[in-house]
Amino acid sequence: MQTLSQEPKASTRRGQRADSARPGGGFVYGLILPLAAALLYEGAFRAGLVQARLLPPPSRIAETLWKLAASGELATHVIATLLRVGLGFGLGAAVGVFLGALTGSSALARRLLDPTLQALRAIPSLAWVPLFILWLGIFEPSKIALIAVGCFFPVYLGVMGAIANVDRKIVEVGRAFRLSRLKLARRILLPAILPDTIVALRSGLGLGFMFVVAAEIMGASEGLGYLLVDGQQLGKPDQILAAILCFAVLGKAADWLILAATRPLLSWQDSFARSG
Amino acid sequence: MLSLAHLDKVYPNGAHALDDVSLDVEAGEIVALVGGSGCGKTTLLRLVSGLEAPTHGEVRVDGEAIFAPHPAIGFVFQEPRLLPWLSVAENIGFGLEHLPPGERRDLVEEALLKVGLAGYGARWPRELSGGQAQRVSIVRALVTRPKVLLMDEPFSALDALTRATLQDHLIALWEASQPTLLLVTHDVEEAAALADRAVVMQPRPGRVFADIPIPLPRPRDRLSPGFVEAKRAVLAALDGSLSQPSGGKSSKGSQSPAGSWW
Ligand SMILES: Nc1ncnc2c1ncn2[C@@H]1O[C@H](COP(=O)(O)OP(=O)(O)OP(=O)(O)O)[C@@H](O)[C@H]1O
Ligand SMILES: [Mg+2]
Numbered sequence: 309m310q311t312l313s314q315e316p317k318a319s320t321r322r323g324q325r326a327d328s329a330r331p332g333g334g335f336v337y338g339l340i341l342p343l344a345a346a347l348l349y350e351g352a353f354r355a356g357l358v359q360a361r362l363l364p365p366p367s368r369i370a371e372t373l374w375k376l377a378a379s380g381e382l383a384t385h386v387i388a389t390l391l392r393v394g395l396g397f398g399l400g401a402a403v404g405v406f407l408g409a410l411t412g413s414s415a416l417a418r419r420l421l422d423p424t425l426q427a428l429r430a431i432p433s434l435a436w437v438p439l440f441i442l443w444l445g446i447f448e449p450s451k452i453a454l455i456a457v458g459c460f461f462p463v464y465l466g467v468m469g470a471i472a473n474v475d476r477k478i479v480e481v482g483r484a485f486r487l488s489r490l491k492l493a494r495r496i497l498l499p500a501i502l503p504d505t506i507v508a509l510r511s512g513l514g515l516g517f518m519f520v521v522a523a524e525i526m527g528a529s530e531g532l533g534y535l536l537v538d539g540q541q542l543g544k545p546d547q548i549l550a551a552i553l554c555f556a557v558l559g560k561a562a563d564w565l566i567l568a569a570t571r572p573l574l575s576w577q578d579s580f581a582r583s584g
Numbered sequence: 585m586l587s588l589a590h591l592d593k594v595y596p597n598g599a600h601a602l603d604d605v606s607l608d609v610e611a612g613e614i615v616a617l618v619g620g621s622g623c624g625k626t627t628l629l630r631l632v633s634g635l636e637a638p639t640h641g642e643v644r645v646d647g648e649a650i651f652a653p654h655p656a657i658g659f660v661f662q663e664p665r666l667l668p669w670l671s672v673a674e675n676i677g678f679g680l681e682h683l684p685p686g687e688r689r690d691l692v693e694e695a696l697l698k699v700g701l702a703g704y705g706a707r708w709p710r711e712l713s714g715g716q717a718q719r720v721s722i723v724r725a726l727v728t729r730p731k732v733l734l735m736d737e738p739f740s741a742l743d744a745l746t747r748a749t750l751q752d753h754l755i756a757l758w759e760a761s762q763p764t765l766l767l768v769t770h771d772v773e774e775a776a777a778l779a780d781r782a783v784v785m786q787p788r789p790g791r792v793f794a795d796i797p798i799p800l801p802r803p804r805d806r807l808s809p810g811f812v813e814a815k816r817a818v819l820a821a822l823d824g825s826l827s828q829p830s831g832g833k834s835s836k837g838s839q840s841p842a843g844s845w846w
Contacts, residue, residue, distance in 0.1 A: 477663065477665055486654075496667070576668050578709075
């Protein structure tokens with residue numbers, strides 16, 4: 309055996325550079341703008357510059373939140389909303405991944421299923437509500453069905469597109485190494501579609517939060533959407549804003565959770581976003 | 585050892601890529617496939633690898649007909665085609681899944697050492713230079729010890745200096761297990777530096793135009809008269825292959841300088 313000219317020793321190890329692409333304190337930057345706006349408005353309110361009846365100052369919203377939290381009410385509403393989103397998203401995303409994978413990998417399945425699914429996609433999801441209520445009643449099942457429908461389409465489209473976009477040249481590497489269909493899927497297709505699939509799941513989850521509000525506004529006795537309606541009917545803008553704030557935090561946290569859970573799987577990526 | 589018999593390839597769009605190509609290659613022989621663009625070199629390699637099926641004719645390795653990718657045949661693509669989600673070491677071990685992890689690791693370490701990339705195993709492909717990536721892709725194919733190695737212009741994207749270095753690396757790697765090597769190239773110098781034989785092809789449809797032996801000892805001195813003569817002979821045949829579309833086989837002595845043969 310012959311050893312050829314040696315490159316200078318590479319010293320980087322995976323563990324060492326795991327997070328070098330993302331500064332850990334990055335979220336601090338994201339807080340600057342909303343905090344500054346809140347402080348400014350609070351200051352203007354204290355100085356008597358603004359009328360606070362319809363737009364209560366941050367301190368009042370914080371107080372309302374605190375009261376809701378202390379009474380345990382907030383937890384009830386948050387849990388109700390999260391359960392609906394979780395179930396609806398889980399259902400919609402699972403079916404979306406399955407059907408997307410099917411139509412993405414089989415031309416026959418695509419020709420059979422895709423036209424129908426695209427036609428269904430053209431229907432505004434809210435148009436299903438009356439039917440869902442007739443079929444499933446006014447309680448949880450109809451709400452979860454609506455959320456699932458909303459989450460389904462972006463996931464379905466994303467997964468199908470991701471499979472269609474897999475580089476033929478990379479698939480050929482798998483063929484040259486004689487991978488079976490199953491191994492080809494596991495060792496080449498799955499990792500190749502992962503980035504796009506995660507983007508699809510994130511947009512599906514975003515729609516999940518959108519539809520949970522719709523479902524809860526149309527009739528619920530608990531949930532953050534119920535807090536919104538309740539605040540409107542009782543003229544409590546601070547409660548509405550508190551619920552909106554909760555949505556912002558929950559939505560961001562859920563998205564972050566997907567990102568954090570999948571980041572270790574994507575550290576190989578060589579894309580523009582990494583270097584930013 | 586490797587025998588191609590009357591290979592024809594007509595693509596579904598009607599393109600006649602190969603017309604009655606026959607070629608016999610001995611075990612351990614290095615054959616350079618040279619020819620103008622579009623004369624079917626890549627097509628020929630893909631037929632041999634089993635990635636593509638011929639319209640007529642057949643490919644045999646040690647008497648066994650090839651219909652689909654075969655464990656005895658390794659393929660190095662024109663681009664490195666490393667899997668971006670696997671580390672360098674995992675890429676090299678891609679074809680060794682069937683081995684126990686310890687054995688696989690040893691083979692990969694040895695391979696990295698051989699191409700001068702020891703310590704690079706944990707890197708991602710995106711952290712390699714073009715030449716390093718191509719070296720990894722070459723050992724990925726070699727580490728499974730194929731009897732036949734097919735290479736499609738593996739160095740064409742690299743600068744002249746890197747290319748010459750990698751050609752030396754390749755010969756060193758080849759010497760370890762001496763597989764039969766079928767190498768497509770655009771570069772006459774590359775053919776003269778590596779091959780025992782240069783097969784010059786002619787386009788529209790792709791045919792064998794000339795078969796030029798290069799009986800030089802290794803390691804080869806690129807400035808020796810024999811080397812220069814070999815280069816000249818291949819260049820002359822190449823030139824002839826493009827000026828005689830009807831396909832004569834008598835152009836070995838032609839003195840005319842190569843025109844725009846690509
Ligand atoms: N997948 C394909 N479908 C249809 N025609 C093809 C296909 N691949 C190649 N061809 C045609 O077959 C002929 C030979 O192509 P091939 O890629 O084998 O040439 P080549 O000798 O490798 O050229 P180059 O040196 O430019 O790489 C060309 O005329 C090309 O247009
Ligand atoms: Mg080619």
